Amino acid sequence: MDLLLQQTVNAIALGGTYALLALGLAVVFSIMGLINFAHGELMTIAGYVLMYCGLAGVPFVISVPLAISASMVAAVLMERIAFRPVRNGSGATMLVTSFAVAMILQVLFQNLISARSQAVMLPQILSDSVRVGGLVIGVNKIAAIVATVVMLVFLDWFMKHQKTGIAMRAAAEDFAVARLMGIRANTVIAGAFALSGLLAGVAAVLWVSQRASVDPLMGFMPVLKAFIAAILGGLGSLRGAVAGGFLLGFIEIYLAAFLPREFQEFREPIGLGLVVLVLLFRPNGLIPSAALKAEKV
Amino acid sequence: MESLLSVRSLQIRYGAIEAVRGIDFDIREGEIVAFLGANGAGKSSTLNALVGLVPVAGGTVVFNGSDITDWRPEALAPAGLTLSPEGRRVFGTLSVAENLMMGAYCISDKVAISEAWERVYSLFPILYERRDQLAGTLSGGQQQMLAVGRALMSNPNLLLLDEPSLGLAPKIVGQIFNLISQLRDQGVTIALVEQNVSMALEIADRGYVLSSGRIVSEGTSAELGQSGTLQSAYLGAE
Numbered sequence: 077m078d079l080l081l082q083q084t085v086n087a088i089a090l091g092g093t094y095a096l097l098a099l100g101l102a103v104v105f106s107i108m109g110l111i112n113f114a115h116g117e118l119m120t121i122a123g124y125v126l127m128y129c130g131l132a133g134v135p136f137v138i139s140v141p142l143a144i145s146a147s148m149v150a151a152v153l154m155e156r157i158a159f160r161p162v163r164n165g166s167g168a169t170m171l172v173t174s175f176a177v178a179m180i181l182q183v184l185f186q187n188l189i190s191a192r193s194q195a196v197m198l199p200q201i202l203s204d205s206v207r208v209g210g211l212v213i214g215v216n217k218i219a220a221i222v223a224t225v226v227m228l229v230f231l232d233w234f235m236k237h238q239k240t241g242i243a244m245r246a247a248a249e250d251f252a253v254a255r256l257m258g259i260r261a262n263t264v265i266a267g268a269f270a271l272s273g274l275l276a277g278v279a280a281v282l283w284v285s286q287r288a289s290v291d292p293l294m295g296f297m298p299v300l301k302a303f304i305a306a307i308l309g310g311l312g313s314l315r316g317a318v319a320g321g322f323l324l325g326f327i328e329i330y331l332a333a334f335l336p337r338e339f340q341e342f343r344e345p346i347g348l349g350l351v352v353l354v355l356l357f358r359p360n361g362l363i364p365s366a367a368l369k370a371e372k373v
Numbered sequence: 374m375e376s377l378l379s380v381r382s383l384q385i386r387y388g389a390i391e392a393v394r395g396i397d398f399d400i401r402e403g404e405i406v407a408f409l410g411a412n413g414a415g416k417s418s419t420l421n422a423l424v425g426l427v428p429v430a431g432g433t434v435v436f437n438g439s440d441i442t443d444w445r446p447e448a449l450a451p452a453g454l455t456l457s458p459e460g461r462r463v464f465g466t467l468s469v470a471e472n473l474m475m476g477a478y479c480i481s482d483k484v485a486i487s488e489a490w491e492r493v494y495s496l497f498p499i500l501y502e503r504r505d506q507l508a509g510t511l512s513g514g515q516q517q518m519l520a521v522g523r524a525l526m527s528n529p530n531l532l533l534l535d536e537p538s539l540g541l542a543p544k545i546v547g548q549i550f551n552l553i554s555q556l557r558d559q560g561v562t563i564a565l566v567e568q569n570v571s572m573a574l575e576i577a578d579r580g581y582v583l584s585s586g587r588i589v590s591e592g593t594s595a596e597l598g599q600s601g602t603l604q605s606a607y608l609g610a611e
Contacts, residue, residue, distance in 0.1 A: 245466065
């Protein structure tokens with residue numbers, strides 16, 4: 077029972093991080109139909125900011141907002157420099173552009189910083205743990221859960237009560253008509269990227285807090301997982317991204333904890349098999365996007 | 374009297390297909406002008422080109438003294454020109470109030486916004502009753518009211534209405550047309566694209582008849598009602 081509870085806490089912490097990343101992908105996808113594979117490099121940028129701040133002796137409470145801001149600025153620049161020129165291109169054009177951006181950034185990290193993994197100095201408290209009843213919970217896990225909840229509440233408030241947030245929802249549903257209302261395409265798209273950068277930055281801080289290191293390819297795996305989570309939840313749907321992120325987190329953690337040892341080697345394929353199984357029954361994902369009206373036979 | 378909107382030699386192309394082949398028309402302040410013609414005559418294309426949703430291939434559009442031919446769609450609502458698009462296209466996942474709020478997106482004057490809310494809610498009391506409901510759950514007629522109300526929220530000088538009666542029950546169509554004449558009484562100039570010719574001619578001051586991308590006839594509603602060009606335009610004869 078304790079083991080189950082313990083693993084559930086772990087699953088919420090990991091699932092929450094996936095949910096934040098998947099949300100970042102979904103916000104951009106819902107508005108411009110772009111799956112931004114360079115989202116992971118935003119995480120890596122935030123990770124390097126944490127690393128350099130640690131080396132420079134900047135306190136963690138300051139380096140965290142710095143890292144998150146860096147990721148937001150990078151996201152907005154990415155849109156301005158790489159994605160705006162191909163905005164009216166096909167989905168494939170934008171997808172390939174995002175791969176190019178990701179690879180260019182990876183090569184830059186490798187050549188300008190280091191190809192090897194770099195240690196990130198973290199405050200001692202993050203590696204402590206607290207006893208809650210019979211459970212021993214890492215402070216970093218608690219921080220991940222709290223940060224996820226705060227971000228989800230913030231995003232919900234922003235999308236429902238802020239004019240810009242409502243405009244982003246309107247643009248996600250019908251961009252042409254939203255523009256007719258005077259909603260500027262550039263504002264909405266830059267806003268979506270800034271939001272995705274914020275989410276990637278927070279996810280990066282949580283990710284680095286678990287592993288205390290950063291390397292040029294750090295962002296690749298979590299964003300691949302987030303992409304799977306976004307599809308599992310329903311591509312383009314924000315609620316779906318959250319649901320998919322948590323479900324994927326639960327699948328991974330429970331399989332790692334409860335699968336018999338002789339099957340552990342096959343953990344990843346079994347996990348993906350479960351994802352495919354869900355999609356067989358819900359081909360448009362757990363909570364399909366409202367903009368997706370076409371049913372294919 | 375000076376024109377509020379003045380269009381000269383307007384051309385619209387979709388690839389190799391010429392949808393509108395050089396048309397001229399004027400809309401004066403306070404008028405309701407109807408655009409009539411069969412499907413594919415170029416009526417909706419014309420309205421969409423005016424608001425920048427489809428590119429203009431040639432010609433000029435002058436609105437309120439400025440050349441708006443190549444303006445982006447988001448610049449036109451602040452300038453006082455807006456379109457209630459064909460098929461209503463309300464934001465289904467937003468509430469009624471959020472849809473209206475988006476209609477007023479380009480206005481920053483708080484007093485003007487609250488007046489716009491008052492005007493729309495008094496024209497369409499049903500929208501006030503349903504303000505917290507998702508727009509996608511409204512009936513077709515209510516969605517049409519929302520589409521028109523949303524367009525009115527920007528306090529337009531010129532309102533373009535594309536097929537406001539499409540897919541609505543006859544009784545609701547009557548209501549919508551009553552509202553359109555009420556709007557004219559409030560000083561809104563209206564350009565109306567309609568399949569329902571008799572209703573359109575009843576409320577319009579003037580009309581243009583389009584066929585295969587050209588204006589084949591124009592005149593007051595009474596003149597158009599009598600002439601034979603309307604029938605030939607709908608039957609496809611040149």
